[in-house]
Each structure stands twice: as structure tokens, then as C-alpha cells.
Amino acid sequence: MSQSNLKSMFTDYIDGDSFFKNKDALTTNWKPDNILHRDQQINDLASILAPSLRGDDPSNVFIYGSVGTGKTLITKHVTEELTSVANSEDVDLNIVYINCKMKKVADTEYRLLAKLAEQLGDDVPSTGLPTDEVYNRFFEALQEQEGVVVIALDEIDALVKKVGDEFLYNLTRINDDLQKTKVSIIGISNDLNFTEYMDSRVKSSLSEEEIIFPPYNAIELREILKDRAEKGFVEEALKGGVISKCSALAAQEHGDARRALDLIRVAGELAERSSSEEIAKKHVDKAQEKIERDRIVETVRSQPKHSKLVLYIILDMTDDQDDIATGDVYSEYKGLCEEVDVSKLTQRRVSGLISELDMLGVINAKVISKGRYGRTRQISVDLSEDIRGQIKEMVEDKFYI
DNA sequence: AGTCCACAGGAAGGGCAGGCGA
DNA sequence: TCGCCTGCCCTTCCTGTGGACT
Numbered sequence: 151m152s153q154s155n156l157k158s159m160f161t162d163y164i165d166g167d168s169f170f171k172n173k174d175a176l177t178t179n180w181k182p183d184n185i186l187h188r189d190q191q192i193n194d195l196a197s198i199l200a201p202s203l204r205g206d207d208p209s210n211v212f213i214y215g216s217v218g219t220g221k222t223l224i225t226k227h228v229t230e231e232l233t234s235v236a237n238s239e240d241v242d243l244n245i246v247y248i249n250c251k252m253k254k255v256a257d258t259e260y261r262l263l264a265k266l267a268e269q270l271g272d273d274v275p276s277t278g279l280p281t282d283e284v285y286n287r288f289f290e291a292l293q294e295q296e297g298v299v300v301i302a303l304d305e306i307d308a309l310v311k312k313v314g315d316e317f318l319y320n321l322t323r324i325n326d327d328l329q330k331t332k333v334s335i336i337g338i339s340n341d342l343n344f345t346e347y348m349d350s351r352v353k354s355s356l357s358e359e360e361i362i363f364p365p366y367n368a369i370e371l372r373e374i375l376k377d378r379a380e381k382g383f384v385e386e387a388l389k390g391g392v393i394s395k396c397s398a399l400a401a402q403e404h405g406d407a408r409r410a411l412d413l414i415r416v417a418g419e420l421a422e423r424s425s426s427e428e429i430a431k432k433h434v435d436k437a438q439e440k441i442e443r444d445r446i447v448e449t450v451r452s453q454p455k456h457s458k459l460v461l462y463i464i465l466d467m468t469d470d471q472d473d474i475a476t477g478d479v480y481s482e483y484k485g486l487c488e489e490v491d492v493s494k495l496t497q498r499r500v501s502g503l504i505s506e507l508d509m510l511g512v513i514n515a516k517v518i519s520k521g522r523y524g525r526t527r528q529i530s531v532d533l534s535e536d537i538r539g540q541i542k543e544m545v546e547d548k549f550y551i
Numbered sequence: 552a553g554t555c556c557a558c559a560g561g562a563a564g565g566g567c568a569g570g571c572g573a
Numbered sequence: 574t575c576g577c578c579t580g581c582c583c584t585t586c587c588t589g590t591g592g593a594c595t
Contacts, residue, residue, distance in 0.1 A: 258580065260580075275571065501560080519558095519592050521556080522555070524592095525559065525592085526558050552595100553594105555592105558590095565583085566583085567582085572575105572576095572577090
């Protein structure tokens, strides 16, 4: 692009009509005035939490539902309403919301306790103290509260799978030691079978009440999307069938409203970038590809260097071989480490990295037995040429391959 | 039926960086 | 500054295992 073209592109951008009138309305963080198809869940959660307005401690509640079914949105909505009533009625109520999956924030017991203490007004260093000291600080911070404290732990399944359920046991028993404060816990999980991982005592005290968020079907998704699109896009930006297409695709993805919103927003951005007259179905297809590509590439980018090298080897080997084994990858990997002058990891560790890449959905690795010839992982890659190229390029740039 | 391969994957612990309190 | 504590990444050591081969 020549420099004058660049200039005209920018001026066109300013002068050009945008498809968007409020892009925020097309993101998951945006809270609509009326939340569709979740009346039952809103009422359930509200009636469980309502006793806190009279100073009683509400039952602990467990919320289940897969990704994009509105768990976080509804929890925030109900707790915000509750807080505003509590404020106007002068009731002591404190709501703490924490996402346990947030890397480096609340993904270990220490960090969770530190974060909880911080939200209750105590400052705890991000590392350095013994865990029981952090627990004490959190406990003291709780004691200084008056009335009810509701702790909402989002993506609690991720944390329990990582560090066990002992912290939950402590949390659910904390009321026994508190005098004037009452604590209630909302556990939010994406994994419906998650309680199987937990001790039965924790399970029973945490699941005093349960609320299930079923996936949205295509019709519900369409209504949600239509509502958001009216707020997010200017009139007549969308060609017929676009909303239906987005909702149908998202319904296939376990009724994921987040995916539906991402699809329509990205489709809008792509259409705008290609200077189209309107947003059409082809933009949705492109959006689908882009979202998947970005997800994979971003996942890989955030991996440690050895994980990148291992993936590079796997991509390289699967170029002309269908299935490869852990041992093959490891011997090639050792060669690559020498080539780029990086100290190599052990096979045990590389095996772990392969398993992590599999869990992240970047590669497919399944354990098979070849009888006499041992047991190994059969590794294959199901990525488009485009994505493979991007990942390889990223690794080559980083290590000067 | 027994052997044996090529790993998988659990457990324990070392070493490091970041941070605290004395 | 030093001792101590944490999370994190990694190694070492180990036991387990599905099925082809003998």
C-alpha cells in the first residue's frame, strides 16, 4: 500500500459508515437490560440469596452449565441487584466475585486466598507468605465484615482439579469459627460431572442448592442474538440469514452464546474491513475460521519455549507422516535443541508437554498399544495449512530456525 | 500363558525467582 | 542481608499396561 493510499484508507475509515453503533453490546461482558431465557435461573438464584437481606446466611449454591450458558452473567446480575437493594435498605452485605481460572490471579490456593483477602480490604503480597498466614489474614478480613459475605467462585472446577478440594472444605466450615459474619459460597462450574472429584463432605455442604444452566437451543440463541444485534449494529447492516447462521453454528457448539456473539461481532469487523455493503453469510464463515485460528495461535503463543519447540517438531513431522509416536518426537526434538542451542528436557517432561498440547486441543494424541512394540501416544494434527504455517513461522522467528 | 516393548503417568524432591519479615 | 516461604518448572525414580510375539 502506497503512503497516499494509506492516508486515504484512514480518511475513508473515519468518513465511512460503521456497521456498529454499540460494539460493546456484542461482547460477553456487556450486561443487557433484560436477560432472555434465563428467568427460572434468575429467580432460583435470587430466592436462594434473598435471606442475606435479612441478615441470615443463605445456603451455599452450586451452579452448573457448559461454556456460554449465562452462568457468570446471571450471577453478576443477581448479585448486583442484591447489592443495590442492600445498599438502599442499609443492610450489611458484601459480594466477592473471583474467577479461579485467571492465570496468576486466583489459580492456586494461595492466590485465591490472597485475592479474597484483598477484595475484603486486606492487602496480601502475591507471594512470600506461608499459606496458613494468608488464610489467617483472609479470616481476619472476614471477621471485620458485618453481616453476610457472599463469595462467588467462578470456574471453580478448574481450581479443584488443579489443587484439590481442601480449600473448599475450609471455606465451607469457616462459618463455625466466625462470630458476627456469615459466609455463603456460590460455586460456578463448567463441568457437569465435576462434583465427582470432590470429597463427599465438601460436596454435600457446597451443593445445598443446585442450579443447572442448560445449553441454549438454536431458537433461543437466535432471539438473544437478535436482541443484541439490534443494540449493537446500525439498522440494515445485517443481511438476511446471518443471525440464523450464527445461532445455528453456536448451537452446534453446545449452545454457546459467547460463541454466537463472537461470530456475529467478528463477521461485522471482517465485513467492515473488506468495505462490504452489508454483513453477509460469507463473513460468518470467515469469522468462524478467524476465531478458530486466533484461538489456536494465541494458545501456542502463550506456551513456554520447549512446548513451542515440541509442537514445531510435531508439525514438521506430520507434514509427510500421518501418525507419529512420542519416541520419534523426542529424538527429533533433541536434534532441534542442539540446532538452536537450547538445553533439552527429559523425555518424561516432553511426554508431559505433548499431553498438555493435546489437552489444549492443538494436537490429537491418543494412547495406543502396539503390542510387542510397546505403548505410546499416537500423535496427529488436524490444523489447516494456514494455521500450521503461522505457528511454524512464529517458532522460526523466535528461535532463528 | 508368559514375556517384553515403549512408553504413560504418579510421586517426590531439587532449584530457581519473587517476596516477606527481622 | 539472611532465612524462610511460595509457585513453578523440571528431573529422577518408579510402577503400570495393552497387546504382539514366543
